[in-house]
Amino acid sequence: MQRGWERDQAQLKADVIEQDTEAWQSSPSFAGLERVGGVDLSYVKGDDTSACASLVVLSYPDLEVLYEDCCMVAVNAPYVAGFLAFREVPFLVDAMQRLEERRPGLRPQVLLVDGNGILHHRGFGLACHLGVLTGLPCIGVAKNLLQVDGLSNDELHKEQIRDLQAGGDTFPLSSTSGRILGMALRSYAKSTKPVYISVGHKMSLQSAVRLVHSCCKYRVPEPIRQADIRSREYIRKHVEASSAAVSQPERMSEDADSEH
DNA sequence: GCGACAG
């Protein structure tokens, strides 16, 4: 099964674009950018198939929520490091399709994805996968370093993290061969732990880092943070409602009552 | 046996 997944990744990888398709590289304030999207999945504890997929769209640069979509889904693929996309991407594509049908005018111009882009075992993480399938510019934002291609969370790495003094400070993440796969970013002045940015699709690493930083009120950029908060809350209510249905069974229907 | 392991 994983061999098939690797084949799919290799095929889709050919379509990844690592450069800006908008004039953002040369625009300090991202002129023309008005909507940034964020996606996330939250899982129901103790249930390996129930999850909530959420997509939010925020205004830019104000970061106000313009659109929200939370949807309970039945996850079928297991979580395997390196193949996260095969577990989560179908529901995110569905969410994008619903947005396209309901509010095409709110289509985000960029999507922030929790997970990696080209910083990946085979150079094709969730952010690339979703980018190619939707055609949207995507940025990978991981909360933990994926230790691949010579990257490791060793003493040197921790030392580099300690050197990130101010919010906005970064250091490059280079592969053994010297290619820059991503950037560690101190996204929030008060947070010691960086986030790991990598190119997903249709955007350069430089623009990606700058944009993510400009979306941060806290450590996790607001679009992803809002998607996360909302999907967790949606699950909380979902679990609450289903447990109430068990302890308080539905009353017999009228048909059943009058049947006698 | 030990360490890794995006979410």
Next chain:
DNA sequence: ATCTTGTCGC
């Protein structure tokens, strides 16, 4: 991802 309250500090 999730298990989990308070708590120390700015």
